[in-house]
Amino acid sequence: MAQQNNQGREQWASKIGFVLAAAGSAIGLGNIWRFPYKAGQYGGGAFVLAYILATFLIGIPLMIAEFSMGRSTQKSPVGALKKLRDSRFWPLVGWMGICSAFIVLSYYSVVGGWILNYIYESCFSSFQTGMAGVRFEELLARPGQQMLWHFLFMAITVFIVRGGVKSGIEKCSKILMPSLMVILFILMVNSLMSSGAGEGIRFLMKPDFSKLTRAGILEAMGHAFFSLSLGMGAMITYGSYLDKGTNISVSVLQIVALNTFYAIMAGLMVFPVVFTYNVDPGMGPGLFFVTMPEIFARMPGGQIIGFFFFVMVVFAAITSAVSLLEVVVSYFIDQLGWSREKANYLLGSVIFLAGIPSALSSNILKTVTLFGGKNIFDSLDFLASNYIMPIGGLLTAVFVGWVLTKQEKEPELKCGEGSFHFYGIWNVLIKYVVPVALVIVLLYTTGIMNF
Ligand code: TRP
Numbered sequence: 001m002a003q004q005n006n007q008g009r010e011q012w013a014s015k016i017g018f019v020l021a022a023a024g025s026a027i028g029l030g031n032i033w034r035f036p037y038k039a040g041q042y043g044g045g046a047f048v049l050a051y052i053l054a055t056f057l058i059g060i061p062l063m064i065a066e067f068s069m070g071r072s073t074q075k076s077p078v079g080a081l082k083k084l085r086d087s088r089f090w091p092l093v094g095w096m097g098i099c100s101a102f103i104v105l106s107y108y109s110v111v112g113g114w115i116l117n118y119i120y121e122s123c124f125s126s127f128q129t130g131m132a133g134v135r136f137e138e139l140l141a142r143p144g145q146q147m148l149w150h151f152l153f154m155a156i157t158v159f160i161v162r163g164g165v166k167s168g169i170e171k172c173s174k175i176l177m178p179s180l181m182v183i184l185f186i187l188m189v190n191s192l193m194s195s196g197a198g199e200g201i202r203f204l205m206k207p208d209f210s211k212l213t214r215a216g217i218l219e220a221m222g223h224a225f226f227s228l229s230l231g232m233g234a235m236i237t238y239g240s241y242l243d244k245g246t247n248i249s250v251s252v253l254q255i256v257a258l259n260t261f262y263a264i265m266a267g268l269m270v271f272p273v274v275f276t277y278n279v280d281p282g283m284g285p286g287l288f289f290v291t292m293p294e295i296f297a298r299m300p301g302g303q304i305i306g307f308f309f310f311v312m313v314v315f316a317a318i319t320s321a322v323s324l325l326e327v328v329v330s331y332f333i334d335q336l337g338w339s340r341e342k343a344n345y346l347l348g349s350v351i352f353l354a355g356i357p358s359a360l361s362s363n364i365l366k367t368v369t370l371f372g373g374k375n376i377f378d379s380l381d382f383l384a385s386n387y388i389m390p391i392g393g394l395l396t397a398v399f400v401g402w403v404l405t406k407q408e409k410e411p412e413l414k415c416g417e418g419s420f421h422f423y424g425i426w427n428v429l430i431k432y433v434v435p436v437a438l439v440i441v442l443l444y445t446t447g448i449m450n451f
Pocket of ligand 1: 027
């Protein structure tokens with residue numbers, strides 16, 4: 001397979017490498033942390049079903065759209081939209097992607113830093129019963145520590161992106177994703193052997209449709225979208241390193257299957273121990289940094305299990321962070337002609353600096369609020385996940401569904417190995433179903449309409 005296209009653009013070395021890199025982007029804190037607690041809140045199996053349905057109806061069509069845009073233009077988001085329609089408006093969609101990748105990475109790296117801190121601590125001391133909440137508060141209260149760990153997480157990300165597509169991103173995904181799978185599998189089996197297994201499995205899998213409210217369905221739709229890293233140009237960028245020999249429909253099905261599989265495994269790892277140790281399953285966001293350490297404190301061998309748990313989480317976070325940085329860096333390489341080294345070091349540093357207010361938002365800048373009383377960190381997350389990403393996804397769907405012609409779209413879906421593709425159904429979904437669904441999600445998450 002050609003590893004450079006005829007303009008000398010770097011390409012993925014193998015199909016599996018591409019699938020693992022895209023799955024690495026998709027599988028992140030969303031799968032391991034957000035999915036279990038959302039499922040816990042909205043009726044277990046009923047939420048899982050809604051999530052899978054949303055993945056098929058919204059996630060798959062949009063991911064196919066993003067990969068096709070990237071591959072047909074061989075450009076990152078801004079360049080891709082410019083090449084397809086050089087108007088005033090459409091390249092803005094690419095710009096939105098870059099801005100949201102920038103914003104999200106600035107605070108994602110702060111969370112990545114917290115995880116590194118937990119790994120470090122679990123090397124030297126065991127988790128202590130009743131102390132998890134206090135220790136987390138302590139970490140949040142220390143500006144210096146948070147900055148140090150945030151810096152370290154960004155440095156790791158920059159180090160990987162520096163290697164480029166094949167020897168940086170692809171290579172790290174090929175190592176980290178299988179390792180993640182092995183650790184997650186062992187932790188899941190260990191958890192399934194605990195006494196709360198039956199209750200945990202029932203909690204996650206038994207569909208309680210009475211809890212699947214309208215809000216639950218909309219959460220499932222929003223989560224499917226977030227969890228597949230859509231709407232911010234990440235998949236356009238990864239698609240731009242793809243050659244014509246790859247069948248996009250097949251790859252997307254593989255990526256989505258992996259993403260769903262990891263999310264369910266994460267749920268099967270978390271809930272059995274949650275019930276065994278009698279902690280609150282509907283705990284929400286704190287599940288991760290407070291509930292799990294509390295469980296590790298009470299569990300035999302908890303220190304080592306906790307260590308591997310956080311190592312697994314950081315692997316998932318790193319491959320997502322890498323794809324966020326690549327979106328930003330590839331703009332400077334493609335559109336401004338910078339070298340990868342220069343773009344990477346400079347943008348990596350700027351994003352580190354931009355993340356400092358988030359790192360300080362739980363201590364020195366605690367009193368600074370942006371939207372509706374939310375601190376800086378929460379405001380950025382709110383803005384990116386509730387506004388920029390869904391708007392980006394909506395505009396992408398409208399662009400591909402209504403602006404691009406059949407001649408521009410069809411060949412992208414039909415090329416590549418094998419005869420399997422679904423152009424007809426896909427076109428209907430991207431034209432009608434995805435835009436309507438995303439408008440409803442937007443109205444819901446922004447609170448404009450009360451469902
Ligand atoms: N999908 C990631 C997760 O599950 C989060 C995410 C959303 C993301 N959009 C992204 C990651 C874009 C990388 C690029 O945690």
